[in-house]
Amino acid sequence: MKSTAIKAALLVSTLLGAATPAMAEFQDRNFRVSNGINEDHPVNNGMKAMQVCLDEKTGGKMKMTGFWGGALGGDLQATQALRSGVQEAVVTSSSPLVGIVPALGVFDLPFLFRSNEEAYEVMDGEFGDFLNEKLDAAGLVNLGYWENGFRNVSNSKQPITKWEDFEGLKLRVMQNNIFLDTFSNFGANATPMAFGEVFSALETKAIDAQENPYVTLDTSKFYEVQNYVSETKHAYTPFLFLFSKAIFNTYAPEEQQALRDCAAVGRDEERSVIQELNKTSLAKVEAAGLKFNTITPEEQARMLEKSQVVYEKHKAEIGADVVDAVQKSLAEIRAK
Ligand code: TK8
Structure with a gap:
């Protein structure tokens, strides 16, 4: 009897012993x-x-x-x-x-x-x-x-179909010089601003435009204070x-x-x-009255061409090795 009880106790402690160390590593x-x-x-x-x-x-x-x-x-x-x-x-x-x-600028x-x-x-x-x-x-x-995700432009003035349409548009950009230069180079009046200020700046018309994925246009309710959305996909x-x-x-x-x-x-x-x-976000903002348009592939190529100065200007600061590495990796992926 006694020895059976001891055996059982030993067995329990062995099982506990096996289970305890793994969980013991985790604290609240x-x-x-x-x-x-x-x-x-x-x-x-x-x-x-x-x-x-x-x-x-x-x-x-x-x-x-x-x-x-x-x-x-x-x-x-x-x-x-x-x-x-x-x-x-x-x-x-x-x-x-x-x-x-600075290397993170590669995504911009x-x-x-x-x-x-x-x-x-x-x-x-x-x-x-x-x-x-x-x-x-x-x-x-x-x-x-x-x-x-891919970023698209919304604004309160007009559809964007070519880079010249940015002329004079007061457009909020993130606190980032590559975005600032990209849109200034298109002729926009680009204004760096923290994300938390964007809704009220759009609402009070301090700015005309912002750029973000559709999901953000929807969930941050920017569509309530914008009239046009243009699928530029200018950055991921x-x-x-x-x-x-x-x-x-x-x-x-x-x-x-x-x-x-x-x-x-x-x-x-x-x-x-x-x-x-x-x-569904795009459908929702259209249902809310925003006018939607896409950008032709030709125009996207023209925008990229126009943006080469931005690549040249920022390559050293991002790191030439970083820009070369991403381009090499993309070339390999595209060749598959
Ligand atoms: C959210 C931001 C935002 C970004 C921006 O914190 O600032 O426009 O796209 O979604 O990180």
Whole structure:
């Protein structure tokens, strides 16, 4: 009897012993994720999928809370808070961060990417890793390239069908010199502005125009204060899911790995929800009365041609090696 009880007790402790160390690596964590976009943006779908994955991997110990509409500050401000270790995570466009990591400016070069698929291949591969090393050196761990997407122009004045139509248009650009130069070179009165100020600037007519993916035109309600939307697809910008390196380094290797793996799960979900919502968002803004037009492939080629000066002007500052690397990688992808 006694020996059976001891055997049973030993068996239980062995089983517990086997199960305990794996879970013991995970502590209770609750981290904040800052977002400039609103809660109905597909980033939230991605974060929900990421949370399900984290629950599974950490036995429910690692939780994240999204903050929306710039509640924890704009992209740049939130990113600086990560660098100084006072905030855990941000989902931000790469463009406002070029002052921190100049190489990120590569994504701002006009008409660089032609399709989502080639953008994914470049970002999820070696080139993306190469940029991640530069972010890491700046105190930022990039958990993955999520999608912001192809950017299109909306405005309150007229359809944009050729670059000359930008003449005199007061157009908000992100805090980024490549965007500033691209639109100034088209004749626009380009004004750098943080994302959180765009809606009211459009509403008060301080500016006429902005450029963002359809999903943002929809979820940030810009369509309420715009009359025209023109499919320029002049740039594809990613969202970076950044984590404070100072905080990340205090996490156990298993926790870090769970974050990386689950961010990839979230990214895939977010990208696929965006593809669907892009269509319904455009339908919704048209139903709200905006006039929609596309740009001919010939005109897009003309815009790219006109923009060569922007490539030349910014190549050294982005890093000639960086621009050459992305172009080489794109040439390989396109030759397949
Ligand atoms: C959201 C921004 C935004 C970006 C912009 O925080 O600023 O226009 O496209 O969506 O990162």
